[in-house]
Amino acid sequence: LAGRVALITGGGGGIGMATAERFLTEGACVMLADINSDSLKTAENTLINKFGKDQIRSIVMDVTDEVSVGNALAEISVEFGGIDILVSNAGIASSAPLEETTLELWQNNMEILSTGYFLCSRETFKVLRKQKLGGSIVNMSSQMGHVGGPIRSVYNMNKFGLEGLTKGMSIDLAKYNIRVNTVCPTFVVTPMTKKFLKNKKFKRDMLNNIPLGRFAELSEVASAVVFLASDAASMITGTSLLVDGGWTAK
Ligand code: NAD
Numbered sequence: 001l002a003g004r005v006a007l008i009t010g011g012g013g014g015i016g017m018a019t020a021e022r023f024l025t026e027g028a029c030v031m032l033a034d035i036n037s038d039s040l041k042t043a044e045n046t047l048i049n050k051f052g053k054d055q056i057r058s059i060v061m062d063v064t065d066e067v068s069v070g071n072a073l074a075e076i077s078v079e080f081g082g083i084d085i086l087v088s089n090a091g092i093a094s095s096a097p098l099e100e101t102t103l104e105l106w107q108n109n110m111e112i113l114s115t116g117y118f119l120c121s122r123e124t125f126k127v128l129r130k131q132k133l134g135g136s137i138v139n140m141s142s143q144m145g146h147v148g149g150p151i152r153s154v155y156n157m158n159k160f161g162l163e164g165l166t167k168g169m170s171i172d173l174a175k176y177n178i179r180v181n182t183v184c185p186t187f188v189v190t191p192m193t194k195k196f197l198k199n200k201k202f203k204r205d206m207l208n209n210i211p212l213g214r215f216a217e218l219s220e221v222a223s224a225v226v227f228l229a230s231d232a233a234s235m236i237t238g239t240s241l242l243v244d245g246g247w248t249a250k
Contacts, residue, residue: 014190063116
């Protein structure tokens with residue numbers, strides 16, 4: 001990824017920040033984008049301490065807000081002269097039993113996990129098309145984009161939808177040499193999942209679903225993103241890379 005420029009949404013958090021760290025190790029320039037300005041600053045400072053300032057920028061961005069997403073794309077062009085890679089990763093996990101799933105919860109999930117991914121892809125595509133240099137979009141989906149899960153119907157719907165968005169876009173963008181794929185992790189311990197995994201029974205049940213017998217490491221998810229973003233995956237588009245320890249093999 002040497003010399004490549006990447007926008008990473010949700011870059012202030014678990015998988016986004018770990019991916020940014022791996023991209024920086026691989027020589028990419030990274031713009032972290034997140035709605036949470038505090039965690040964004042902390043992530044940026046941590047990475048600057050390790051890698052120096054040259055390759056790292058950050059911007060407060062709400063993936064559900066068209067103007068905010070457009071601003072981030074404008075900013076990355078000003079700071080790094082363009083963009084090569086979008087890692088669309090920002091997300092929430094707020095599932096509930098069906099009867100307790102309010103319309104507000106449903107719509108909030110849709111906004112962040114579907115509208116947000118659409119807006120980030122569309123705005124990135126506009127820049128990539130102008131540049132005429134190809135590119136790669138990696139959408140952070142989930143094993144829950146391939147199989148159903150308990151009290152996960154809202155999340156399932158959005159991640160299955162993201163798989164569809166990815167496949168559709170991959171066909172439309174192929175003529176621009178822009179590849180679009182998803183990475184689909186099983187559970188990874190991040191701020192998002194810590195709250196669920198505190199429940200010992202839930203944790204044991206989830207581990208029982210994973211033939212490899214453990215949760216994924218952040219670095220294992222980041223490796224999959226690096227692969228799909230890089231030229232090593234130059235013939236791969238419209239597909240998913242499952243980092244699920246075998247969950248969906250059963
Ligand atoms: P996280 O909570 O650690 O990080 C998510 C980040 O997204 C946070 O920093 C948050 O501030 C940001 N964000 C939320 N709403 C936003 C918005 N509107 N605009 C911009 N940023 C916003 O979560 P994570 O576990 O690192 O999850 C990242 C992605 O990975 C999500 O899409 C999630 O669905 C997916 N995923 C996670 C797991 C897991 O086990 N952690 C498994 C499969 C898939």
